[in-house]
Amino acid sequence: MNLIVRITILFVLVSLVVFLIGGVISYNILMGEVNSEQERFLMERLDRMQLRLERRPPNDTIKWTKMMVVPLDDNVEDRDSFSDTLVMHSQLERLEPHLRLDAIRNINGKSYQISLYDIIVEADDIREGLTESLVTMYLILLAAVLIIGFLASYYVLRPFNDTLTAIKSFSLTKPDQKIRFPESNVVEFRRLNDFLTDMTNKVKSDYQSLKEFSENASHEIQTPIAIIQSKLEVLMDGDNLNEEQIQQLSFIQNTIKRLSHLGNALSLITKIDNREFVDEATIDLSATLNQMLEEFKELIELKEIKRNDEIVHGVTVQADRVLIELLLTNLINNAIRHNWEGGELQIFLKSDHLKIINTGPQLQISPDELFQRFKKSNQSAKSTGLGLAIVKKICDFYDYDLSYDSQNELHTIHIQF
């Protein structure tokens, strides 16, 4: 939910409560005012009536509209009392609530009971009027809040949105990219931008030094390996070694090679993780696959594997050539390596998927583990155990769907582009 929408909803709810409480308070104040005003009005009329009675004291009961004077026999003390009553309204011709003032006044030594009444403003009417005006005001407020919210999100929050856009384009793998945040005269936004600038610079330099470290580490590992390798070669080239010694040296050489491969494969996986392969181009997968198979042709023939391809022409993908070649190499290499002597290899490439089926010994680990690093079906195998992990990484990188299935020593790798 948008921040502005959230604040607006909160504001609207709070103002609703305020309006409800305010309505009750307004009603009470208004009713109080109206009542005291009406009472004052009746009292004034009573005063005028009293003056009149002083000039011409009546002997009998007088009944005028909205008033009545009754001469009393006894002398009674002066008093006033207000009450509500229903009186027939002459024009509306129905009973209407009236305010009634009953007073006893001593005029020229004689007591009179004076009753005055007048139509009062009804509480219902006040309530209705109040509700109507408050609802109208509330609607106006609502409209104003929505407009202000819209404007705020557009104008006030624009620097913030610009900052978000700038962050979105931030990429660790582009070392030359300088991230620029928009200027803002709002203190909070300025602080945010300053903080983000500092942070991205820090992240960049950290990333850069980490990358340099792993590159240097790889360099530092490969160099001693290279020295061992060259020394071994010189040693093996000598004439004074017996067969067993040469075999031992050969074994050392193979092990050294594996170590070097391991380093390279791990650094490759790190590079894919760091998204360093962004050199995308349209790659003719059919042509690349055919070319690969040509390279592997001799190996396939030497192992007397029966090959059966169905490769549709002109299948293309958008990807980095290096990664796609790695993907295909690893898959074909696996399909040959883990195949029987005289086994079978089937390769199907359609416009949206690649399927490689090969015969071979049953898997000794669960298929899910197959794509994990250092998982090998046969631990003694002289492989790094990283081939399929690299395949998985590449598929993840391009959102290809990779699956493995095996049935009766028949293994199927399926990649959906």
Add this chain to the structure above:
Amino acid sequence: MKLLLVEDQEELASGVRNYFSKVGDVCEVASSFSKATDKLYAFSYDVLLLDLMLPDGDGLSLLKVVKENWPEMGVVIISAKNALTDKLHGLEMGADDYLPKPFHLAELNARANAVYRRRKQEGKRTLGFKEIELNLDQQEATVNGTTLDLTRKEYELLHYFIVNQNRLLTKQAIAEHLWGDYMDTMDSFDFVYQHIKNLRKKISSADGNDYLKTVYGAGYKMKDES
């Protein structure tokens, strides 16, 4: 062939130098950027073997200097930075080849030789061992004048042996030369054996001698023992 090796690892450098001097090539070593430029201005070389990481400068800048002043010199980059960007960059800047560390000395020798012969313009470009001759332009092999019917890999194998004659070539070095880095399994050694067997057969059917000696447990050596 006269080579200059720019490499700051003394141990590795001496190994390479010994390997080349055994077959009569001259290989000099410079351990830094500045020593390399001194030597380049003082002497002339056919091929430069260049490490990219030097104590006093970047190998790529040295490559730039070389390509500006001695464009005819062949350059093979040898680097532990098996970074593809470095490789592409180096080749774009005029390097002839790129060999990641660790490498087999035989492989380095083969690469340096290939660069050297490619750049040598005059004369027929051939390579021979006794009655076997390779025509590098046609990619053909003849024995006593008879052209052998070799597959591409068999030709490459023979070429590799002749360039590294009298040296032990391990099965691993051969496998890597023929199939590149991805053939790292023991399986490939059977394939090497198959190829050697076929090659021997084809040479002997053209009345050639078998110079491919098996060194048990290790590899093969092309050697004339008679």
